[in-house]
Amino acid sequence: MELTNSYKTLHVKTEGKTAWVSLNRPESLNALNKELMSELLDVLKEISRNADLQIVVLKGEGKGFCSGGDIKAMLTMSGEEEFKTFMKVIKELSTTLYAMPKITISAIHGAAAGLGLSLALACDVLIAEEQSKLAMNFIGIGLVPDGGGHFLMQERVGSHKAMHAIWRGDVMNAHEAHSFGLIDRVTAEGRAVAEAEAYVSRFSSSPLKAMLETKAILRSSRLKELEETLEMEEESQWRMRQTDDHLEGINAFVEKRKPAFKGQ
Structure with a gap:
């Protein structure tokens, strides 16, 4: 079965x-808007159903892997219903990628x-390149991780280290991320x-069949926890979007200055 290849992003x-699978919005460092996330979810589901495919490589076009959620899209988002629709795609994307019956590889360069x-x-x-x-x-920007970030960080480095890294918003090169336990392999630029x-x-x-059986056993035992974390992240993210600190963080980002947070 041939994969569909009529994707815009x-x-x-x-x-x-x-x-x-290459993220292809290089003009925005592959920032994740709803169209890109929806297309990525579609192709991952299509790959999951394709018995001929056993390995997936995820990478980014242009100067980086992915700069994160599209801030411009966030600024135009109106109301809780649109927010919930956006988060539903994020949650399904994370669980699909985490549990899909394929070996999955991220090849990172630039920003992730x-x-x-x-x-x-x-x-x-x-x-990740070094x-x-x-x-x-x-x-x-005064928010908490989503896309299962709390769970996925905790799974790799433990709760305490994950919490402190999230609090600080650490930016790590590949050697630092490898020493921290976050990635599996460092390679040259x-x-x-x-x-x-x-x-x-x-x-x-x-x-590969034996490898995928092991993945299924380990992932299935944790999938419910990931789903619960995604629900908590959505609730927290909505609350944080109402805060003064989030508004300040967004304004500072747009104005390219350091934010002046007040814990409010």
Whole structure:
């Protein structure tokens, strides 16, 4: 079964057992608006149903992997109903990527920030070029992580380290992120795709069915917790969107200045 390739915000190609999915909004560092997230969800579901495909590589076009949620889209969002619609797509995207019956690889270069980092963390293997900038930096606009960011950080580094990293909004290069326990492999600049290809080659000559059985066992035991975390994140995110600190964070971002938060 051939994959659909009529996407406006994605490049999709297949090679043997592998689907290569590229986020394709390079003019905005692949910021996640509703169209991109909806198309990504569609293609991941299509891949999940395709028995011929066993490996997925997620990467970004242009200068970075993904700069996170589209701030401009956030500014034009009106009311709680539109917010809930947006969050529904985020929640389904995270659970689909986390539990899909394929080996998933993120090949990161440049920025992987906010929701973009959450999506990368939902994959099985994280590769990052050494000068990449990885950040769970929602705190900079007075928000909490979404896309399962709390759960995915906790799963990789533990609750205490995750909490402090989220509080600080740490920006880490790949060596720092690897030492922290956040990613699996550091590669030289310009080599993330080549390293992903090496993983694909190694996995393609491995007993993939057995590997996927192990993934299914481990992921199924945690999926309910991820779903519960996503619900809590949505509730918290809506509350935080009403705060003075969030408004200040957004204004500071637009005006390219340091925010003056007041804890309100």
